[in-house]
Amino acid sequence: MTETGLQSEALSLDPPPVAPERDLMNKFDGLIAERQALLDSGVIDPFAIVMEQVKSPTQAVIAGRDTILLGTYNYMGMTFDPDVIAAGKAALDQFGSGTNGSRMLNGTFRDHVEAEAALREFYGTRGAIVFSTGYQANLGIISTLAGKGEYVILDADSHASIYDGCALGNADIVRFRHNSVEDLDKRLGRLPPEPGKLVVLEGVYSMLGDIAPLKEMVAVAKKHGAMVLVDEAHSMGFFGANGRGVYEDQGLEDQVDFVVGTFSKSVGTVGGFCVSNHPKFEAVRFACRPYIFTASLPPSVVATAATSIRKLMGATAKREQLWANARQLHGGLTALGFRLGTQTPDSAIVAVILQDQEQAVAMWQALLEAGLYVNMARPPATPAGTFLLRCSLCAEHTPAQLETVIAMFAKAGRAVGAID
């Protein structure tokens, strides 16, 4: 074996040299450094949480410790509903573990149709289309509805899936100040009257848990001849007489053209959808790439969704408990002196606003070590550069559990200096 031979062998095991200026991964250096600095400070990695066991909609085991879950979007606590689980098991047995295909071709099974029927009943609409996730529902509907030369007008605090739907499509994008009816009016007024326009709103904005003034905004949109899409992901099941969302609560059922929602929050599984009364709505199925070019949901998932949606229609007791829980937590945290995202318990999200990343991480960790999981959120996901601990309530939280939660917040908040 020669020297040269050895060198050659060693070289073949090394990664091929990439000139630093052409290494595509270099753009993440800042991100890597920031994350490393956070981990070096000795905190638990907030983005590496593993639920080792899930005991109920409100309890899990994290790092060997019993933990109360206050950061899921399991608003109506449907994930362990016996009927929902039975429907999923039956579908697994009858239809197998997956569909291996697109909705458009071989991926539509009995329970996809069944889930769409349940949605039409729940929302009282003529049309319903199920997507594989809520993200894809926004991505698909927004990019498909508004084409080249048309406009999408969106709230600045819109969810990433709405922004990405805009980016995927070819329409011109205009954004207005969060929940500002006046700004929406001004921006619509500046656009040429002829092209089609889609105004995209959300019923509940998930970072702070605030509600949109949909009544006024939809009136402004209609005045300017725009169609309206409302994302009701964070309101399904507990806003409005039939639990349809904020738009129903504000009496806008004949005004809103498209409602987008998800199965991954109140419904308790995964998937997304859009419902509409538009007579041509079905055409979306043949034009919408995020609907066509992806595998459809597994049969067990759509079966659990259909059963859960039907149960949500009559879930009055759960709905009342969820609102009572929101009032209890919001009231308790307000009394302790925390700064919250909303003045009143407007939704099932209670966001605690903290000073900076250091305080947010320290408090998040103190809560986790005490046995409470909440979501930490930071810019750019949050509005106005805020650092948040976001709590989302579940109908299955008990008043006693929430008393424990409030006591944990009191202790952790004092420890990090967030409250006196």
Added chain:
Amino acid sequence: MSDRQQILDTVTAQIEPFNKKKVPVTAATTFQGGLEWDSLTVMDFVAAIEDEFDITITMNMQAEIETVGQLVDAVAKLQG
């Protein structure tokens, strides 16, 4: 004074309240690198420009605008 110069003067005046670091502003100044604005500042500034000239600068256009000079060109074009 040309229209373009007038627009540049107006844009420069609009930059002033957002220019916390007092960066000297020329047509070649970039918003992200030069003025070091974050996305929220950019949004507020764009809104101010839109109100000032009564125009719409879509997000699609914003993505193409990196320097003060490019913004001035865009405003001139939008004013037609």
